[in-house]
Amino acid sequence: MGTWISHLRIAEELLEHFPDLDEVTFTFGNLSPDSGIPNADWTEFDPPKEVTHFLRRGAGEDAIHDLVYYEQYLANIKPEDDIQLYSFRLGYFFHLICDILWARRIATTRSRNSRVSLTKTPEEPSLLSKMTGMDWISFMCGIILKVISGRSS
Numbered sequence: 001m002g003t004w005i006s007h008l009r010i011a012e013e014l015l016e017h018f019p020d021l022d023e024v025t026f027t028f029g030n031l032s033p034d035s036g037i038p039n040a041d042w043t044e045f046d047p048p049k050e051v052t053h054f055l056r057r058g059a060g061e062d063a064i065h066d067l068v069y070y071e072q073y074l075a076n077i078k079p080e081d082d083i084q085l086y087s088f089r090l091g092y093f094f095h096l097i098c099d100i101l102w103a104r105r106i107a108t109t110r111s112r113n114s115r116v117s118l119t120k121t122p123e124e125p126s127l128l129s130k131m132t133g134m135d136w137i138s139f140m141c142g143i144i145l146k147v148i149s150g151r152s153s
Contacts, residue, residue, distance in 0.1 A: 004034055006140075007095055013141045014094060020079065022087040029091025033099075053096065062103035066096040094144060101143050 011030035015023055033052040036045030050057050054065040074093055079086040 004031055007031055007034065007098060010094070010098055010140055010144075011091060013138065014144065017145060018090075020083070021090065022084045025084045026087040026091040029088040029093075030095045032088075032092055033095045053099065060103055061099045064096050064100050064103075066093065066100060069093060069096055097144055097148075098140055101140060105143065 007030045008027065011027045015021060015026060018026070036047055036049070036052060038045050045052075049055060050059075053061065054069050055061075055063060070093055074086075074089045077086045077089060
């Protein structure tokens, strides 16, 4: 997905819907998957994205195994037992969801049974140009809230 600042703004907006979370650890959780240490030319990170984003080597962000993360690190934590740990891991989970949604709904779209890039082509105006003026952060938060509430979009 975009940049860490996008994840920061999404965390900020999501906190309005989850007031009982620990704000600091939730925010750190939202940033943590992208916090690897880069090599000299920033082409690789330690730990690698395959680890931090639950991916198979070479897979794109649309293939993040978010439910594997959820089952291993979030499903068995009760907020009342450890609100900081729960908040951090929920933030991390939302980061993964954001990256999946970005890859599937923003970075590429389905049009006439083929992938269309965000960039303009002669056949199709870009998705970005269609959504000019929209607050991307609110857009992403809206999708996340629909997904977690079980409503399709």
